[in-house]
Amino acid sequence: MRELYGQINANMQAATGLTLTGGLGVRIEDVLQLDASYQSALAASYRRFRSGGNTLYEFGDGPESAVADTVDDLLQIVKRIVNDPFADKRLRGGPLLAELLSEPDDAPANYVYSFGAFLLRELERGSEERRPEQWKRAWQTLDGLLPSDAPTQTLDSANAAYQAALDTLQTPTAAADKSADANEPRIVDDIRRFIEENYAKPISLSLLSDTFQLSQQHISTAFHKHVGMPYIKYMTRVRMENAARLLSEQPDAKIFEIAESTGYANVKHFSYVFKKHFGVTPGEYPSR
Numbered sequence: 001m002r003e004l005y006g007q008i009n010a011n012m013q014a015a016t017g018l019t020l021t022g023g024l025g026v027r028i029e030d031v032l033q034l035d036a037s038y039q040s041a042l043a044a045s046y047r048r049f050r051s052g053g054n055t056l057y058e059f060g061d062g063p064e065s066a067v068a069d070t071v072d073d074l075l076q077i078v079k080r081i082v083n084d085p086f087a088d089k090r091l092r093g094g095p096l097l098a099e100l101l102s103e104p105d106d107a108p109a110n111y112v113y114s115f116g117a118f119l120l121r122e123l124e125r126g127s128e129e130r131r132p133e134q135w136k137r138a139w140q141t142l143d144g145l146l147p148s149d150a151p152t153q154t155l156d157s158a159n160a161a162y163q164a165a166l167d168t169l170q171t172p173t174a175a176a177d178k179s180a181d182a183n184e185p186r187i188v189d190d191i192r193r194f195i196e197e198n199y200a201k202p203i204s205l206s207l208l209s210d211t212f213q214l215s216q217q218h219i220s221t222a223f224h225k226h227v228g229m230p231y232i233k234y235m236t237r238v239r240m241e242n243a244a245r246l247l248s249e250q251p252d253a254k255i256f257e258i259a260e261s262t263g264y265a266n267v268k269h270f271s272y273v274f275k276k277h278f279g280v281t282p283g284e285y286p287s288r
Helices: 002-016 031-045 064-083 094-101 109-124 132-145 155-167 175-181 184-198 205-212 216-227 231-249 255-261 267-278
Strands: 022-024 056-058 106-108 152-154
Touching (some): 064 094, 064 109, 064 155, 064 231, 064 267, 094 109, 109 132, 109 155, 184 216, 184 231, 205 216, 216 231, 231 267, 255 267
Parallel strands (some): 022 056
8 A cells, every 4th residue: 555655646746846754554354434434534643743744644543533633622712713613713732733733833844735725625525614815825824824834833823824814704794694503512412422323334424414414514613612522522531431330230241342343443443432532452451
């Protein structure tokens, strides 16, 4: 796979001057596990914000979960700033940016720009509420405040540039728009119950969107607003709590059996998440 990636990247760079960054997910044996593999590949690819990209990142040889959580947190913040008329419009991303970029103060300018471009692309995806000229101004603002020839950017300047780009996307929204969200608490409760009852199955934002007939962005924003964490963190907590319960109730069960029973197709990933959550591996868990 790496050899194929290297050939494609070299050919693309020679033909266009562009480089290619990729993520390699966990190996699967069932098409039903495809979403889990995609999510792990996506998480691995987020490491480009720490190292600049132009390589193939493989899930399992880096801190994917921590990076993915930080990216998700920042993405939820900017979505609320842009889409929620009642949200705090100030981007307070300094600590999260320091965590993401692994830099206490300065970070390479291309890393900072790359993440800003990622945020705008994610906001732009499927958006019909902003006019083309707003997106044009947002990109021009980002380009102007984060020039490519600057060797480094402070985290404060990065945060300010992201804030300025987001400001160009602000549009007045009538307070009546909020009345459409009157059922949000009930919907979020239904989503929580769905996760708690189906944690052993693959659950993606796409699946939740199809199940509850709401946009992925609406579900993601509403869940974070009412629960205080992204849906993926809540699902991880539910899975970990049930994994600990199963380890206590079934002391003779194999670790891979516990992993499969809690929605993890890959036992290595399960063990990594379990240790991050409890501080010990499944085999070291007190009940074992």
